Amino acid sequence: MPPYTITYFPIRGRCEAIRMLLADQGQTWKEDVVTPDTWMKGDLKATCLYGQLPKFTDGDLILYQSNAVLRYLGRKYGLYGKDDQEAAVLDMANDGVEDLRLKYIHLIYQNYEEGKDKYVKDLPTQLKPFETLLKQNQGGKAFIVGDKISFADYNLLDVLLIHQTLAPGCLDTFPLLSAYVAGLSSRPNLKAFLASPQRAGRPINGNGKQ
Known part of the structure; x- marks a missing residue:
């Protein structure tokens, strides 16, 4: 099983930079895709710390806030500067x-x-x-x-x-x-990710505008 899970809507949105980082660093992850209908029911939203997605899971660690995830991965993979x-x-x-x-x-x-x-x-x-x-x-x-x-x-x-x-x-x-x-x-890894069918199938935003 991939070590990470990204729980998010079927769009690029706030998760694309996270995906880019993981792909470029040769990491794999699972996408737990949340449809708008599922989100509107409110059950998942009620479990989210800030009532919003994305949700990022690394084993027992659950993070919200996309920039917190980026910083976490930055520290984990030595992507946070030399000093x-x-x-x-x-x-x-x-x-x-x-x-x-x-x-x-x-x-x-x-x-x-x-x-x-x-x-x-x-x-x-x-x-x-x-x-x-x-x-x-x-x-x-x-x-x-x-x-x-x-x-x-x-x-x-x-x-x-x-x-x-x-x-x-x-x-x-x-x-x-x-x-x-x-x-x-x-x-190389980023180029492959940017050209991947999975990425091409995800719109940038949730309302069709770009």
Whole structure:
């Protein structure tokens, strides 16, 4: 049996960065897929610590909150920087990814038709900090922090990929981010995962918008 179980809806959503990390690290996991009808019944929701998914299981350990899962796996697989200073910058970068993801989620689920044009127009301002972080780290020749991939890289890659779907060409004015996405996506295990039928069959969001 795979060591991990991801309990989540049949979408990429907040679990895709976790899946990317596991796949890239050569790990296997089980998907416990929760349909909207099952979730609406309320029985599973009542058992969830915060009344929400995803739920991540590693043996006796049960975690909620996707960023907590990423950090846990980051520590477990040595993907949390080489020292406390790098770890702190990774936390900062990951918090920045979360800020952007929350804005994206608000657009997708609450303001898509009315807000998409303005969101796309403002997107360069939201992406610039990540270009800056890359430039500060070996001129963008490596990862978001340090010289080894981290949990935050998977999270940032996921957010960049979904924004490329939302707004094709959004990275055209960010050469370092463009090269970053291409480089990470070409890692053998990640490349195989990104091209897998399982991933292709999962929509990005739960309402069909992207």
